Structure formats: C-alpha cells, structure tokens
Amino acid sequence: MIGLILYLIDIGLNSYDDKEIYISDQEIISLVTAWKSQVGRNPNDDEIARIISDLVDEEILYREALMLGLDKEDRIIKRRLAQKISFLKQETILKPPSDQELITYFNNNKDKYFVDSTYTFTHYFFSSENDSKENNSKERSENAIELILSENNFDSDPFFLGKSFDRVSLKNIDSYFGDDFSSSFKNIPINKWTGPIKSSFGHHIVYISNKNDGYYPDISKILNKVEIDLAQSKRDKAVEEFLNKVKSEYKVFINPNLQI
Amino acid sequence: MKLKSILKKIIIAVPIIYISFLGLVYIDVYDSRPIINLFKNIQSDSALEVVDFSVEKDSLINTKPAPNKDRNPYYGDLHVHTKYSFDAYVFGVTASPDDAYRYAKGEGIKHPLGYEMKLEEPLDFYSVTDHGFYMGMIQAYADTSTDISQNEFAEPFHNLNREDNLTVESAGERSNIFSSVLGATIILPYPDWHPKLLKAWLTKNTQLALESFDYDIHKSAWADIARSANEHNDPGNFTTFIGYEFTTSTDVEGGNLHRNVIFNSSKASIRPWTRIDSINPEDLWTWQDKLRDKGVDTISIPHNSNGSNGQMFEMETFKGNAIDIEYAEKRMRNEPVVEITQVKGTSDTHPLLSPDDEWADFEIMDVRVGSRPPTYSKPSGSYVREAYLNGLTLEFTKQGNPYKFGLIGSSDTHTGAGAYDESNYWSKVGLLDGDPENRGSVPLADENIARLDEYMRAFNQPLSTVDLEQGEYANTGFTQWGASGLAVAWAEENTRDSIFKAFKRKETFATTGTRIAVRFFGGYDMSSIDLNSESLVSESYEKGVTMGADLLQDESKIPEFIVWAQKDKNGAPLQRVQIIKGWIDTNSGRPKEKVYDVACSDGNKVDPLTNRCPDNGARVNITDCSYSKNVGSSELKTIWKDPDFSHTDKAFYYVRVLENPTCRWSTWDAINENPPLRPREDLHETIQERAWSSPIWYIPNPSDVEVIPLGGTIRMRNID
Numbered sequence: 002m003i004g005l006i007l008y009l010i011d012i013g014l015n016s017y018d019d020k021e022i023y024i025s026d027q028e029i030i031s032l033v034t035a036w037k038s039q040v041g042r043n044p045n046d047d048e049i050a051r052i053i054s055d056l057v058d059e060e061i062l063y064r065e066a067l068m069l070g071l072d073k074e075d076r077i078i079k080r081r082l083a084q085k086i087s088f089l090k091q092e093t094i095l096k097p098p099s100d101q102e103l104i105t106y107f108n109n110n111k112d113k114y115f116v117d118s119t120y121t122f123t124h125y126f127f128s129s130e131n132d133s134k135e136n137n138s139k140e141r142s143e144n145a146i147e148l149i150l151s152e153n154n155f156d157s158d159p160f161f162l163g164k165s166f167d168r169v170s171l172k173n174i175d176s177y178f179g180d181d182f183s184s185s186f187k188n189i190p191i192n193k194w195t196g197p198i199k200s201s202f203g204h205h206i207v208y209i210s211n212k213n214d215g216y217y218p219d220i221s222k223i224l225n226k227v228e229i230d231l232a233q234s235k236r237d238k239a240v241e242e243f244l245n246k247v248k249s250e251y252k253v254f255i256n257p258n259l260q261i
Numbered sequence: 262m263k264l265k266s267i268l269k270k271i272i273i274a275v276p277i278i279y280i281s282f283l284g285l286v287y288i289d290v291y292d293s294r295p296i297i298n299l300f301k302n303i304q305s306d307s308a309l310e311v312v313d314f315s316v317e318k319d320s321l322i323n324t325k326p327a328p329n330k331d332r333n334p335y336y337g338d339l340h341v342h343t344k345y346s347f348d349a350y351v352f353g354v355t356a357s358p359d360d361a362y363r364y365a366k367g368e369g370i371k372h373p374l375g376y377e378m379k380l381e382e383p384l385d386f387y388s389v390t391d392h393g394f395y396m397g398m399i400q401a402y403a404d405t406s407t408d409i410s411q412n413e414f415a416e417p418f419h420n421l422n423r424e425d426n427l428t429v430e431s432a433g434e435r436s437n438i439f440s441s442v443l444g445a446t447i448i449l450p451y452p453d454w455h456p457k458l459l460k461a462w463l464t465k466n467t468q469l470a471l472e473s474f475d476y477d478i479h480k481s482a483w484a485d486i487a488r489s490a491n492e493h494n495d496p497g498n499f500t501t502f503i504g505y506e507f508t509t510s511t512d513v514e515g516g517n518l519h520r521n522v523i524f525n526s527s528k529a530s531i532r533p534w535t536r537i538d539s540i541n542p543e544d545l546w547t548w549q550d551k552l553r554d555k556g557v558d559t560i561s562i563p564h565n566s567n568g569s570n571g572q573m574f575e576m577e578t579f580k581g582n583a584i585d586i587e588y589a590e591k592r593m594r595n596e597p598v599v600e601i602t603q604v605k606g607t608s609d610t611h612p613l614l615s616p617d618d619e620w621a622d623f624e625i626m627d628v629r630v631g632s633r634p635p636t637y638s639k640p641s642g643s644y645v646r647e648a649y650l651n652g653l654t655l656e657f658t659k660q661g662n663p664y665k666f667g668l669i670g671s672s673d674t675h676t677g678a679g680a681y682d683e684s685n686y687w688s689k690v691g692l693l694d695g696d697p698e699n700r701g702s703v704p705l706a707d708e709n710i711a712r713l714d715e716y717m718r719a720f721n722q723p724l725s726t727v728d729l730e731q732g733e734y735a736n737t738g739f740t741q742w743g744a745s746g747l748a749v750a751w752a753e754e755n756t757r758d759s760i761f762k763a764f765k766r767k768e769t770f771a772t773t774g775t776r777i778a779v780r781f782f783g784g785y786d787m788s789s790i791d792l793n794s795e796s797l798v799s800e801s802y803e804k805g806v807t808m809g810a811d812l813l814q815d816e817s818k819i820p821e822f823i824v825w826a827q828k829d830k831n832g833a834p835l836q837r838v839q840i841i842k843g844w845i846d847t848n849s850g851r852p853k854e855k856v857y858d859v860a861c862s863d864g865n866k867v868d869p870l871t872n873r874c875p876d877n878g879a880r881v882n883i884t885d886c887s888y889s890k891n892v893g894s895s896e897l898k899t900i901w902k903d904p905d906f907s908h909t910d911k912a913f914y915y916v917r918v919l920e921n922p923t924c925r926w927s928t929w930d931a932i933n934e935n936p937p938l939r940p941r942e943d944l945h946e947t948i949q950e951r952a953w954s955s956p957i958w959y960i961p962n963p964s965d966v967e968v969i970p971l972g973g974t975i976r977m978r979n980i981d
Contacts, residue, residue, distance in 0.1 A: 116321075119326070128895065128896060129895050130894055159793065161778060161827040161896060162333065162778075163798070164795050167326060167327035168324060168325070170326070176382060179830040179831070201830035201831070201895065202830070202895045213324070218321050223319045224319060225318065226319055229492065
C-alpha cells in the first residue's frame with residue numbers, strides 16, 4: 002500500500018509535458034567548459050547559441066526515439082547502461098574514505114601490515130653433497146655442535162649464499178634455505194649455538210646474535226598504503242556487492258525447451 | 262580601403278604559409294633531404310620530456326637486510342604485459358599493473374578464464390612492460406564511454422572484455438580481431454591537409470597524426486604504469502622498474518626486433534618511444550642516449566631473437582650498411598643484456614647451428630613471431646651463441662663487437678602473471694591458450710573441433726588440427742611455447758639502483774623458471790683458492806673477474822675458471838655443469854665452439870676424451886611425473902682450466918647448468934586429465950631445466966696482424 006502511494010507521488014512530481022524541454026544551468030556550463038578545453042578560449046554568443054541548439058536537437062531526437070520505443074531490446078543500449086552503472090558503482094567509492102573506515106579496514110587486515118621479525122645470525126654448513134663420504138652431513142653437524150661448545154675446531158663447508166646474515170626476515174631465510182629450515186629457525190634461542198637444522202642443501206648449526214621482534218605498525222605510519230589497499234578492495238567488491246544486493250529482487254525465466 | 266587590402270593579403274597568405282608548411286613536413290617525412298635540418302630547430306621532441314612519476318610514501322620505512330658485498334642472486338621478470346597492451350586486451354586480459362605487481366609479491370590473481378594464478382615463491386623484482394605502441398588504446402576502444410570508442414573503427418572492440426564475453430568460445434573472434442581488424446584499423450592517418458599533421462611534425466610525435474589515436478588516453482595509461490611501479494617499489498624487499506616494450510620489426514620478412522626498455526629510477530619520459538616514431542632500433546638507442554644526457558638511464562633488452570628470421574643478430578645494420586665501431590659501441594651502451602629464454606622458446610642455440618651440442622634441441626620455437634600463416638624463422642642470426650661468435654668475427658675485422666651482451670630470462674606473459682612452473686602452467690595469451698585443449702597438449706573434444714577450425718582460419722593456419730594416436734589435437738603452435746623464464750641479477754641489495762647496475766655490468770644469469778643459482782669467475786690464479794674455504798667468493802672477486810666481464814691476456818698464462826652452482830631448493834637436483842666456449846681460430850679466421858662438462862653429479866668424473874659426465878641414472882616416471890630419489894646434486898663446484906687454450910684467439914666462456922630431467926608442462930597437462938592421458942607423442946615428454954650465465958670474454962693483446970676493416974669506408978691505414 003505504502004509502495005503504491007509512493008509510486009503515485011513519484012508520477013505526480015515527475016509529470017511534465019513531453020513537449021517541454023528544461024535545460025539546467027549546470028548542463029550548459031559543463032558543455033561550455035568542455036568546448037573551452039577543446040578550443041582553448043571562451044565561446045562567443047553565436048557559439049553558445051549553437052551549443053544550446055545542438056543540445057536541444059539531441060534532446061528532441063532522443064525523446065522521439067523513446068516514443069518510438071527504440072531503446073527497447075537494443076543490446077548496445079543495454080550493455081552501455083550496464084557498463085555505466087558498473088562504472089558508477091566503482092566511482093562512487095572513489096571519494097576519500099573516512100578515518101573510521103580506514104581503521105576498520107586496517108584492523109580486519111592487520112596481518113597484511115605486520116612488520117616481520119628480523120634476525121642477525123651466522124652458521125656453519127655441512128653439505129649433503131658430501132654425504133657419500135665417510136660421514137654424512139647430519140653426523141658431521143652433530144659432532145660440530147659438541148666441538149664448538151667445547152671450543153674445538155672442526156671442518157665445515159662454505160654455503161652458497163654466505164656465512165653471516167644481517168637483519169634478514171623469515172621470508173628471506175625461507176628463500177635462502179627452504180621451508181624446513183625456516184620453520185625450525187623460528188624456535189631457536191638467541192646467543193647460543195644450536196643445531197643441527199636441516200635445509201634443502203644439508204645441515205647447519207646456527208648462532209643468532211640479534212633478533213628484532215616483528216610488530217603491528219601504527220596505522221598513522223602506513224596510512225598511504227592502507228588507503229590504496231582499501232580503495233582497491235572496494236573497487237574489487239563494488240559491482241559484486243551491488244549485484245548481490247539487488248539480485249534477490251529479480252526472478253529469471255528461461256525457456257527450458259530451447260534448442261540451440 | 263587599406264584595411265581591406267591587408268585583410269586580403271592575410272587571407273591569401275595564410276593558406277600559402279600553411280601549404281608550404283605542409284610541404285616542409287612532407288619533404289621531412291617522405292624525403293629527409295638534409296636541407297630540412299635547418300628547420301629542425303622549430304620542432305620540439307615530445308619524447309624527451311622527463312617526468313618524475315614518484316608517489317608519496319609512508320613514513321614507515323620497511324626494515325631491509327644489510328647489503329652483502331659478495332652479492333646475492335635476485336630473481337625477477339622484466340617482461341610482463343597487462344590490459345594496457347593492445348594484444349593482451351584482445352586476449353581477454355583485464356589485469357592491471359597493480360594486479361601484476363601483487364602477483365609478483367605472492368598474492369593470487371585471476372586468469373581471464375577465471376582460475377587463480379599464484380606463485381609458489383614470490384619474486385624479488387618485476388617490471389610491467391606493456392607494448393608502447395598504442396598503449397592503453399584498445400581498452401579505450403572497448404570502453405564505450407570514451408570519445409574515441411564512438412568511431413567506426415572502434416566498434417569491433419566494444420565491451421570486448423565484459424565478464425560475459427570472457428569465454429573460450431570467444432577465442433575465434435578474438436584472434437580474428439587480433440590478426441585482421443587490429444592491423445587494418447590501427448594505422449589510420451588523418452588526410453594530408455589536416456592541422457594535426459602539422460602538430461605531429463612540430464612535436465616529433467607522429468602518432469598525433471593518426472585518427473585512431475588519442476594522446477591523452479595514451480599518456481594516462483603510461484602514467485598509470487609508472488605510478489603503479491613506483492607505488493609497489495619497496496627498497497630492500499621488492500624492486501620494480503618502469504618499463505615498456507618497443508615492438509618493432511623489419512619491413513621485409515617481418516623479422517622480429519622486439520625490445521623491452523627499462524628505466525633506472527622513478528623518472529621516465531612523458532611517453533614511450535615507439536615503432537610509430539621509428540621502426541629502426543638505432544633510433545631507439547639515439548633516444549636512449551639523449552635521455553641519458555638528461556639524467557634518465559635506460560637499457561633495452563632484445564627478446565625472441567629465435568623468431569626474428571635471422572634479423573636480430575645480423576652482420577649488417579638495419580639499413581644494410583656495414584657494422585662499424587660506432588654502431589657496436591652505441592648498441593652495447595644501450596643493450597647490455599639479452600633475453601635468452603621466455604614462453605615463446607629459448608634462443609641459446611639451434612641443432613642446425615650447434616650439431617655437436619646434445620642439449621641444443623631445447624624448447625625450439627621455429628616460426629617468426631606473429632607470422633600469419635606461421636612461417637619458418639631462419640636459425641642463422643637468430644640465436645645467442647652464434648651472435649657471440651659473430652661478434653668476435655666482427656671484432657676480428659675491426660668493426661667492433663655489437664654482440665657482447667649478458668643474459669637474462671623473462672616470461673613475456675600477457676596475463677600480468679608469469680607462468681614459470683611446468684606443473685602450474687597457463688602459457689601466456691589469456692583466453693587463447695589458457696586451457697590444455699587450446700594449447701594442444703590434450704585431444705580436442707568433438708564439439709570443440711569446429712570452433713577451433715574457425716579460430717585457426719583467423720590465424721590463417723592451413724591445418725587446424727593434427728590427428729594423432731589419442732585423437733585430434735589443436736595445431737595452434739602453442740606446443741612450442743613453455744614455462745620459462747627468470748632474470749637473475751647478482752646485486753648487493755634488492756634495490757633499483759643495485760639491480761640496475763648489475764644489468765649494466767652484465768653480472769646476470771638466466772633460468773628457465775627454476776631457481777638455480779650460479780657463480781662464475783675467471784682469472785689466472787684461481788687454482789690458489791681453496792674451494793672449501795669460507796672466503797671462496799670474496800677471494801674469487803679479488804683474484805678474478807666475474808660473469809659479464811673481460812679477462813685480459815696475461816702473457817701466455819692459461820685462464821682458470823671457478824664455477825659454483827646450487828640447485829633450486831624446491832626443484833630437481835643438478836645433473837651437470839658445463840662451460841661453453843666459443844673462439845675465433847686466428848690462423849683460419851673460423852669461428853669454433855665446444856661444450857665442456859666441468860662438474861658431474863654424484864661424485865662422477867668427466868671423461869677427458871669426450872668431455873662428458875657419465876649418465877647419473879636419473880629417470881622420470883611419465884605416468885605420475887615422479888623422478889628418481891637420491892640421484893643428482895644439491896650443489897656442484899669446480900675449478901676448470903681450458904685444455905684447448907691459445908692465447909692469441911679471441912674467446913668467450915659461459916656456463917650452462919643442467920637439472921635432472923623432469924616432466925614438461927605438456928606431460929603434466931596430459932596426466933592431469935581425468936582419466937589420465939599419455940603425453941602427446943610428437944612433443945618432448947621431459948625437460949631439463951637449466952641456467953645460463955653471462956659470458957666472460959678473453960681479450961688477447963692487439964695482434965700484429967693488420968686487418969682492413971670491412972664495409973665500404975676503408976679507413977686510411979696508420980703508417981708508422
């Protein structure tokens with residue numbers, strides 16, 4: 002009932018004689034601005050008159066076309082409109098987000114902004130390449146850990162990417178040594194020779210001399226990034242959310258007997 | 262009355278001035294007589310305007326690892342297309358540069374067919390390099406809200422990549438657009454009298470004279486690419502480069518001369534310099550030289566020499582003149598590295614060029630890039646190893662060496678996301694090859710044969726399918742493409758500056774997508790270094806030169822080389838390490854090449870007679886792609902002394918590292934079918950993933966032999 006009343010009011014307010022054309026100031030101004038940007042100067046009176054009469058012609062042709070029902074069942078028009086609303090949905094959210102929005106987004110995606118722990122460490126490497134010899138890399142590294150604690154010498158192999166690593170993250174360690182190594186590495190105490198730890202290349206004994214713990218940064222320090230990410234995620238979701246919202250109001254009928 | 266006569270004069274004068282101006286332009290464009298240089302000063306060069314595209318950054322400086330003076334290997338891709346490329350957009354690609362960089366950092370993004378593309382391990386650097394030619398324009402044709410889309414020529418492109426149009430079924434229409442419509446509509450110049458022609462001439466910006474071109478759209482696409490690169494650049498952790506592809510080819514034969522241009526900082530020219538400016542690569546280098554004078558350094562990287570029909574590494578210039586020292590220096594100043602491997606095949610060498618190299622038949626793509634119908638590409642002049650030899654020959658005849666480049670790999674993906682992994686492969690052209698049937702690795706379903714027929718007609722391919730034992734397969738040519746490759750730079754840290762400098766000094770290597778790492782040093786006292794010492798690398802840097810550098814003659818001492826290779830931590834073990842030597846025999850003047858195995862897996866020894874390792878016994882089970890366990894090496898290192906050395910012969914040495922065999926992507930496609938299929942019988946079932954280092958060049962002292970340079974302009978001999 003309320004819907005019907007609203008509908009009637011709507012018709013009442015919008016009823017106009019379809020032979021009357023109202024042109025808003027804004028419409029003229031925007032056309033004149035466009036003209037100016039093309040030509041590089043203000044249009045004179047004659048030119049303004051022509052702009053307006055072109056606009057009027059266009060409006061008249063448009064209404065005549067509507068009266069003939071030319072807008073119906075035209076794929077191009079449908080697509081054009083569908084695309085236009087997609088762009089509108091994407092553009093409306095391009096206004097700067099509120100602080101609250103940013104904070105909410107940041108809180109929901111906190112892990113994305115986590116600043117990784119970094120480690121400074123050194124290691125001895127025992128290559129599995131030499132496993133065919135009398136001692137395999139695991140045994141050699143087990144001996145080495147005992148020998149190093151009693152301050153004795155032992156043989157080790159040079160590691161391809163070097164001996165000492167300065168302020169590297171777990172992600173770096175992962176890419177240098179492989180998953181096995183980095184997952185054990187996390188639990189190593191600092192300032193103590195530890196091992197053996199297995200990598201994709203052999204075994205290692207490791208001494209971490211410094212660790213900077215990872216942390217969640219203050220949002221003020223990464224505001225730009227959060228804003229960019231938020232805008233991106235909104236763009237990704239805008240059309241989809243709009244469709245989901247209105248989809249339930251539609252029923253779709255397809256001829257089940259259609260033969261193609 | 263006086264006023265009237267002045268007016269009259271003006272009315273007469275204006276068209277005369279205008280017409281004579283057009284005459285000037287006409288002579289300049291079509292004739293290029295030297296007198297016209299007098300008028301060049303009134304032109305401004307729009308391609309030399311430098312813009313700083315840097316973006317505002319957060320105050321949080323990400324922690325970064327300390328620089329390593331012994332350098333780290335950084336893995337990346339310098340050849341990536343997104344929706345801004347005229348062809349990628351036609352292939353259904355909607356991924357933006359932002360999407361591409363997110364992919365490189367490890368996030369998943371969507372393939373045009375809807376599935377997710379994701380890396381097993383993030384990359385260290387990435388550069389989005391869309392085609393400069395018509396950059397951003399096709400997207401604008403498709404977007405029916407733009408002015409340019411209202412033109413008749415834009416109609417075939419309308420709404421091309423709307424969600425409901427992204428289907429395999431659209432592939433036929435797409436390749437039709439690609440091969441015929443694009444070619445016909447894209448170059449559409451205004452008539453000769455049009456003022457835009459004059460503007461194009463005055464600003465040295467030929468594309469302004471094209472009706473199908475909108476400069477604002479073009480510039481904003483370029484600005485978005487640069488903005489995205491700068492936004493994603495994270496010094497110490499992830500590096501991006503502003504870049505684009507200069508997509509040129511020879512007028513005759515359609516010889517591919519494509520190059521990627523990579524910028525060294527957040528600054529770049531206001532627009533890419535493209536094939537509309539000139540199809541001659543020498544003009545590109547001139548532009549690069551001028552930009553360098555303005556403080557913006559760039560390198561250009563040739564690719565797909567394999568599909569160039571011998572044009573990429575010719576023995577003469579683009580215009581058919583003799584190569585001279587000036588040409589060689591200019592080329593090397595601007596093109597320090599070449600892309601040896603990518604999706605469209607590998608350009609190391611060809612079985613016809615290197616008959617004694619058992620590994621030469623590797624991922625050969627034998628057709629010219631973009632040819633319709635597919636047309637054979639002549640091997641000579643198209644492969645890297647022969648180019649190195651020809652470079653030595655040119656140097657021998659005192660013409661300079663224009664082919665003294667280092668090596669990288671890259672993907673050339675057109676989906677924003679490189680496919681480097683045989684077991685996780687989507688090829689590169691979106692809807693056209695995003696599924697196994699279309700790329701020819703599994704037989705076609707009956708209902709798809711007719712569709713493919715239509716699709717292949719658009720490609721002007723005479724035979725759309727091939728009939729093999731398991732059924733009819735698509736004959737799309739995508740079977741010659743593969744999951745390759747990566748560019749690797751030895752740099753102190755993961756920053757633009759550090760990595761760019763590595764490209765400039767050619768301290769780089771290429772891989773077929775695997776994360777093999779390789780060190781390579783040459784010198785005369787390398788055998789004094791202990792291979793088991795922790796200081797192996799730092800001593801090697803001190804006592805020798807590394808990949809990309811020159812080793813100068815030291816009396817009659819014989820060069821020694823240290824090679825150290827490490828396997829991909831997630832990949833197959835190493836099978837062998839080889840050194841490939843090429844030289845000019847000074848007595849006969851002949852180029853020669855030889856492949857030496859220098860380190861074998863599993864403790865095996867090289868046979869000194871054949872220079873080959875024994876078979877290590879590694880095998881692949883092609884029904885499930887598993888391979889032999891406990892065979893092969895996690896690392897290989899050795900010191901090698903050239904057994905066939907002559908100190909008067911110019912030579913180069915580069916390393917090739919080979920993994921044990923693994924399944925090729927086409928085999929993975931077949932066994933992933935339900936029920937599993939056998940691999941297509943006319944394709945290689947397995948592949949040996951590999952890495953190539955940049956060469957070290959041995960430079961003998963200037964010889965006493967007097968050589969008269971070739972090429973028309975014989976210089977006066979220096980009579981002392």
